[in-house]
Amino acid sequence: MDGKPDVRIIAGSARGRILKSFKGPGVRPTTDRVRESWFAALGTRVVGSRFLDLYAGTGAVGIEALSRGAARAVLVEKSRQGVAVIRENLRVLGDLPEGAVRVHQGDAVQAVALLEQAGEVFDLVFADPPYEDLEAPQKVLAALGNARGLLAADALVTIQHSRRVAIPSESGCLVLRSERVYGETTLSSYELGAE
Template sequence: MRIIAGSAKGRPLKGPKGPGLRPTSDRVRESLFNILGQWLEGLVVLDLFAGTGALAFESLSRGASRAVLVDKGKEALRLCRENAAALGMLERSEILSSAVDSRLAPTLTSRGPFDLVFADPPYADFAPAQ
């Protein structure tokens, strides 16, 4: 996993070890960000279910002004912090430990408004009941 374009182009992202997190692939991110193009300049980004933070950090690399990353998993939060530090993006990112539900709304209201919201939940959260 790596940053695809922008100021951090080619820089590696730490990924999960073992099952649990399944990051968005480089190919999917590249397609998504090709569509977004230059619209990211100066935007404030919210990355729900952040995982490794790849979507937020790609946005920051391509000109977003700041990003708020939200995840409830300990491993995901650790990876977000480590990736932000390794990329020199700590000052422009805020990493929140929280489930993505209605209780999160007041916290986000004080940090917004957001220009772009990514929501890439883990498959397990939406799997049919057995």
């Protein structure tokens, strides 16, 4: 793990399994505490959901969703090294049904448009852009806010960002519903606004 804290699956079918990590620019896996709090707030909403993990890094958030019963997950990561680690980490889940998981290598903002064009629809979206790119949270939020077709009617979109970065309370079809602060980290959660 190269001196980084272990990343583990917190609950579900792969509970307690340790995931591999990697070093790289902007690599900062979502902490167990933040993931545990976010998934606890979701409750059973994750069961049977279609889950999108943007800036997936090690895949910890998307893999946690699958472990907790998400029906399908798409994990988007730009770096080749990250994609290789995600594929290796997916092994902790054992055999998954065909089509239950897809790993996409590419830019998260571009992936939003591609997934919408492909007719994908998600119930839960989690985006964890690198903290060093101060504009990334707004960019991915804008892309998601303009991708109405990508989001189920009751979709929840959560952006993880530095508490020092302010992001808008509305963007396209999305309206801020809650913010939770964990030290340096803020989780801003959005739902569809009234049409």
